[in-house]
Amino acid sequence: MKFRLPFAPLVALRFLREGRMQTLLILAGTTGGVAVIVFLTQLITQLQAQIVDRVLGSQAHVVIRPAEEVNRRAIDDAGFASIIEPRAQRLRSIDQWENIARLAADMPGVTAVSPVVTGPAFAVRGQASKSVALMGVDAERYRRIVRMEEYMVAGRFAVDGTRAVIGSELAKDLGIRMDDKLRVALPNGRDELLQVGGIFDIGNKDLNRRWIFVTLPLAQSLLDLPGGVSNLDLTVADIFEAQPVADRLRGATSLTVESWMQTNAQLLAALRNQSVSNNLIRSFVVIIVALGIASVLVVSVVQKQKEIGILRAMGASRSMILQVFLIQGAVVGAVGSVLGSALAFTLLNVFSAIYRNADGQPLFAAELEPRFIVMAAVVATFVGLLSALIPARRAARMDPVQAIRS
């Protein structure tokens, strides 16, 4: 048995094939449009994901701190927030932090909770002295907040006794290597001799210079915070759900709870603006492509006037003629989306080879997510169908006698 197309697709494809130049033109337009949209979308999605990834690479999604009564009063009195000075001297602990940690861990969407004791200190070696942040953590739990093991350039991310993990910049500044000794001195007069058990490079010079990880109990005793923690760091399953999770925790605990989305509000606003302008560009491209398809099909309807009349005279109904032109629009959209996705993939490869970071790494990966191809196919086919609506209705309304007489 031979495969035979039904009437409408048969005639639609034949008309497209016959109108060679026109078909090539709208196909080229659609392909270009789809390529631009897919390329841009893929690029921006990747770059945004990278930026967010980089930001969250060294940050907890949500941080719980003690309630800031003093600061709140300051806002009330002064009327604006710039007055607030963090009271660096006296560290406070989260009341009943074990209960709070349990509450947070049970909250839906929260995947990890890690207690942290942090406070200012000086790292001293010989004559050199550097201002640092002492970070008392349970290494096992903290790893689920910041993937420290991925950043280790020497040793492992593990602390116990007086073994500490420091950043690569601090190590360089003080000339420290693995297993070297390092003294930390605190404003309260306490000090301790640490042994370097690991060196990390977190991709952020400031943090590489400031962070010194020690055990929780050591930090507690050095910072005069016995049994207490200065903050609870949380990881959530969906990073963009961090804000609602933070809001819920704040409501439940009346502590200070901040999500990364608040801490990085400016960055998020910038990303959102980028998305808005991307959407604008995409909308314009879609409109232009739709107008292109529609105008070429309008011309084609006029050119095919006689054929339409003949088909009608042979018993083709108005709806059959309507289908013939709708299908042409849909086919142009569908084929354009395939070609356009292929072109976008090529562009991604070319640009990813050209644009590289300072370290020679490609700025973005030359890969195209299947969901964007599916999206392009669905949208382009639908837009093609929609653009064909006006020409198709004109064709269907055409008077067969007029068409045949002329």
Added chain:
Amino acid sequence: MSTPVIAPVIELAGLTKAYNLGTPVETEVLHGIDLSLAEGEFAALIGPSGSGKSTLLNIIGLLERPTGGRLSIGGRDTASLSEAEITQLRGRSIGFVFQFHHLLPAFTALENVMMPTIIARGRADDEAEATALELLDAVGLKAHALKKPAALSGGQQQRVAIARALALRPRLILADEPTGNLDTHTADDIFALLREFNRQSNCACLIVTHDPRLAARCDRIVRLVDGHIADDSPASA
């Protein structure tokens, strides 16, 4: 008048057609046409240019609706039919042959002949293809089945058009100057083909022609003048 032995394929009673109804340029083109065509009848429709022959043919062929009067096809009054029913009736029971072949340039001769069947059945099938090939064979074009119309001569194109008109074995064939733009010899061939199919299938044929020689070879001649039937008589008379 004797009672017809066979049912009329078409029957027109007091049929009128006016263009631009309700406007200052309203013109009535057909003024009360009474006409009936029986099964197997082979009639010529003649008359001066502008007398309304094409208009009448288009109305009978359900391409246009009359302004007044009655038109029945196969005993069915067409006034009560919906647009969709009209379209279907046109496709299945009427075969058109136009002056200019009006073949679809994008399709081969074979596909053109199959097109009425594709439209009626939704898609082509083996039987439709076999029938179309038979018809092309009958008009002497089997060897040209896979050619596009542009690759055929005027006479060949018109023969394909005739094969196409016959594809669904219609009860009625309407031809508007089918030999109008052909040389005498080719015109004779085309005419002979129509005549032969008329004899074979017993369909009714109404053929508009300006050629008195060809009209004389029909069973009956209907002469239209200024939208009136001026004369309707057997050809040999």
